[in-house]
Amino acid sequence: MIVDVVVAAGGQGRRLGGAVAKQWLSLGDRTIFERSVAACAASSRVRGVVAVVPAADLEAARVLAAAAAGSKLIAVVAGGERRQDSVAAGLRAVPHDAHVVLVHDAARPFVTDGIIGRVIDAAAHGGAAIAAARVHDTVKHIACEDGQRWIDGTIPRDELALAQTPQGFRRDVLDALLPVMTSAVDVTDEASLAEHLGHRVEVVDGHPDNVKITTEDDLVRARRALGNDGAHGAATMRIGLGYDSHRFADGRRLVVGGVHVPDQAGLAGHSDGDAVCHAITDAVLGAAGLGDVGGLFPDTDPAWKDADSLALLRDAFARVHAAGWRLGNLDLVVICHRPKIGRIADALRASLAGALDTTPDRISVKGKTPEGTAALEDAMIVHAVALLER
DSSP states (O other): OOEEEEEEEEOOOHHHTTTTGGGGGGTTTTHHHHHHHHHHHHOOTOOOOEEEOOOOGHHHHHHHHHHGGGGEEEEEEEEESSSSHHHHHHHSSTTTTEEEEEEEEEEETTTTTTHHHHHHHHHHHHSSSEEEOOOOOEEEEEETTTTTTOOOOOOOGGOEEEEEEEEEEEEHHHHHHHHTTTTSSOOHHHHHHHHTTTOOOOOEEOOOOOOOOHHHHHHHHHHHSSGGTTTTTOOOEEEEEEEEEEETTSOOOEEETEEEEETEEEESSSSSOOOHHHHHHHHHHHHHHHHOOHSSSTTOOGGGEEEEEHHHHHHHHHHHHTOOOEEOOOOEEEEEEOOOOOHHHHHHHHHHHHTTTTTTGEEEEEEEOOOOOGGGGEEEEEEEEEEEEO
């Protein structure tokens, strides 16, 4: 029996990750996405894995998915507006010879081989199946009126279950689901759609540990479950050093840390010449071990001609964030005769804080003059030190 898995990671869920979707957050030495893909690929009963991700993350996700799934990776495809649109895109990429297809939520990185096997068996037998965790607490039905809440009934626990993934479907059932999946009908999961079409969905035992990481508390508990807060002994702080220098040039806008300074000659460069953003980009990339600004945005590429360096910094830091790091603090030294850095320091901190997903109080800006050093008279030199925290 041929079994393939669609790992659904097409959402933009930023409630947990802020500037970064939750599937790209770090869980130990890998992202949540990688752990979920690897868990599915590890099953000896699974032939291949299709991953569905946001269109903007396709290239980076292909690298992560290939590392996690190895030779079992079938494809990485772009998702749609709704979860069901994303799942449909993934299902269309599954080879037609698959007898059973599972759909697994990338936010459930602790799925086990046992759960996967139970869903496969039930789906192959009955056509559709779902993993679910038993309810152990007493469940009350709550009535609300005029801001008050009270119990108006107790629901038998044996009649309740908490839906999990994977959810599995035999090929004939899947062929019936696909056309409706991209229609105007809205469903919360694939099993709900199968129910809507009159299919009987078998429930098999999931596990309380097969949690969906949705909130910051979920992430903290998941990291603790891995031991050492999920870091496996990896460094919890890293430091990066950035440096850049640009000469002044007539006919250019002066942009310093994303702040436009009027009535001043600008800085020469392939982009907008913002030496502050370039130095910070190198500092945060270096601390995370993700290369440098020249590697990501080479000055030989016309795409970056006159580019907004603050936007490039924002893009680079999103990669840093996706690798599991946030900014602890940034210390910045700007050496120049003009402009007077002290006069724009507050605007600088606010501008940079927005790009680095932090608050201005974590950013220090110090202006220095060249003190008569002739070689530095007509240039801006920037040193940046960034502390990243896991």
